[in-house]
Amino acid sequence: MTSRTPLKKESVAGASPSKISLDRNVRRSIGEWEAVNSETATSKLNTTQTQSGTVEKRATKPKMTSTPTTSNKTFIKTPPPVKETYKNRTSEARACLTSAKLHLKNSRNIKTEIKEEVTKALCRLYALVKEAEAGTGKAEEGREKPEVGMANKADASTSTDTLAQIPVNQERIISVLEKHAIAIAQNTAKMIELGTQIDSHNDAIKQIPAVTYASAVASKAPQQRRDTLHSVVVSSSNETETGEAILSRIREAVDAKEGWVKVERVRKAKDRKVIMGFGTKQERDKVKDRLSRRTADLVVEDIRNKDPLLVLKNVLTINSDEDVVGALRNQNKELFRGLGAEDDRIEVRFRKKLRNPHLNHVVIGTSPVIWRKAIDLGSLHIDLQRVRVEDQTPLVQCTRCLGYGHGRRFCKEPADVCSHCGGPHLRAECADWLSGVQPRCRNCVRQGLEDAEHNVFNEDCPVRKKWDLLARSAVAYC
Known part of the structure; x- marks a missing residue:
């Protein structure tokens, strides 16, 4: 394949049009083609003028040439927008929305997300304009917007309608404001009423005395115990006389059926003795006087009631019994203020071990007056501690058979009894306890009670409550 070299520009410019046009096999540039076309058109025009006899020379307008571009896009110049008139603002807003959507559609370089957001905003603006027109009563479909030049020629009825809408x-x-004012007034009245109720409720709460731990324990203790009995023990100097015979003689001598005395309790004890309990000391003294006058060989002796017990919680084991008693007297002088010689007594009875070897519970016996004061205080100071004080039951429970009324030293059971199921083993070795089975109270089972699903040490055990009342009946709480 051979390539042809185009002619030089000088030769092209000086050559005649016919010669250039005849050489069709030579490549030409755009400028050469335009020059050829221009010269051809000029020659034709001159020839025409010469033939018609026109002498005047006319100037030819240069032909507009298009600038070559690298893009194939065609740009069409849009005509200027024509100012339109609309019926109302809603129609104008709708037209603006349509125009904006059209322009967004023609814009190809904007992201789709931006177009969508702008379209949403425009739709929202259109909705706001529509709502505003509907709210003010200006968006009427049949009304046309008057032109600016025709403002002075508006109909008088239109202005009258507009003015009539303002009072409405x-x-x-x-x-609407009146309704809101009524609602506000009602709410204010309700708030005032609620405030009055709250104030009255607060006043009622202030009148209720404060309940402390000590007062709760003090109020609960009398409910757990029976009233203290003033008892005497009656025996016979005749060793051959049985307890049943002594009881018969007491019934004949006292003759309580006459109604002159009230006996709370009577029972036979070991060694041919009979114990009688009375609610007051006066009742006890009257019975003692009658027995001494009507019977010669019956011996009547007073039974001294036991002192109540207190438990001092979590006392350091480093404190001895003497240290505890000395601290109670020196650091808690309000307990012993105003006491007589017969009420000033306090002693340590025993201690309870805890899991922490450095702490223990100290059980002390006191007079009824000191017991009541300590329960009211709720706590006492011992050395560097402030310890909690609670009432201690006088009930004795055996740790071997789990029964009541005796200790381990006097128990007749051959082996320890489980507190969970009542079997002949310790609780740590109980299979039911390890597997999470419900406990069974041994004392309730022996009494034939149905509600026995609790531990034997549970304070709500009915058998324990019965024995606790019996044990407290011999304690002087007042």
């Missing part, structure tokens, strides 16, 4: 809107606003 004001009346509606006034009615």
Whole structure:
């Protein structure tokens, strides 16, 4: 394949059009083609003028040439927008929305996300304009917007209708405000009423005395115990006389059926003795006087009631019994203020071990007056501690058979009894306890009670409550 070299520009410019046009096999540039076309058109025009006899020379306008571009896009110049008139603002807003959507569609370089957001915003603006027109009563479909030049020629009826709408809107606003004012007044009245109720409730709460731990324990203790009995023990100097015979003689001598005395309790004890309990000391003294006058060989002796017990919680084991008693007297002088010689007594009875070897519970016996004061205080100071004080039951429970009324030293059971199921083993070795089975109270089972699903040490055990009342009946709490 051979390539042809185009002619030089000088030769092209000086050559005749016919010669250039005849050489069709030579490549030409755009400028050469335009020059050829221009010269051809000029020659034709001159020839025409010469033939018609026109002497005047006319100047030819240069032909507009298009600038070559690298893109194939065609740009069409849009005509200027024509100012339109709309019926109302809603129609104008709708037209603006349509125009904006069209322009967004023609814009190809904007992201789709931006187009969508702008379209949403425009739709929202259109909705706001529509709502505003509907709210003010100006968006009427049949009304046309008057032109600017025709403003002075507006119909008088239109202005009259517009002025007539203003009182209507004001009346509606006034009615809404009145409704709101009524609702606010009602809410204010309710708030005032609630405030009055809250104040009265607070006043009632202030009148209720404060309940402390000590007062709760003090109020609970009398409910757990029976009233203290003033008892005497009656025996016979005749060793051959049985307890049943002594009881018969007491019944004949006292003759309580006459109604002159009230006996709370009577029972036979070991060694041919009979114990009688009375609610007051006066009742006890009257019975003692009658027995001494009507019977010669019956011996009547007073039974001294036991002192109540207190437990001092979590006392350091480093404190001895003497240290505890000395600290109670020196650091808690309010306990012993105003006491007589017969009420000033306090002693340590025993201690309870805890899991912490450095702490233990100290059980002390006191007079009824000191017991009541300590329960009211709720706590006492011992050395560097402030310890909690609680009432201690006088009930004795055996740690071997788990029964009541005796200790381990006097128990007749051959082996320890489980507190969970009542079997002949310790609780740590109980299979039911390890597997999470419900406990069974041994004392309730032996009494034939149905509600026995609790531990034997549970304070709500009915058998324990019965024995606790019996043990407290011999304690002087007042």
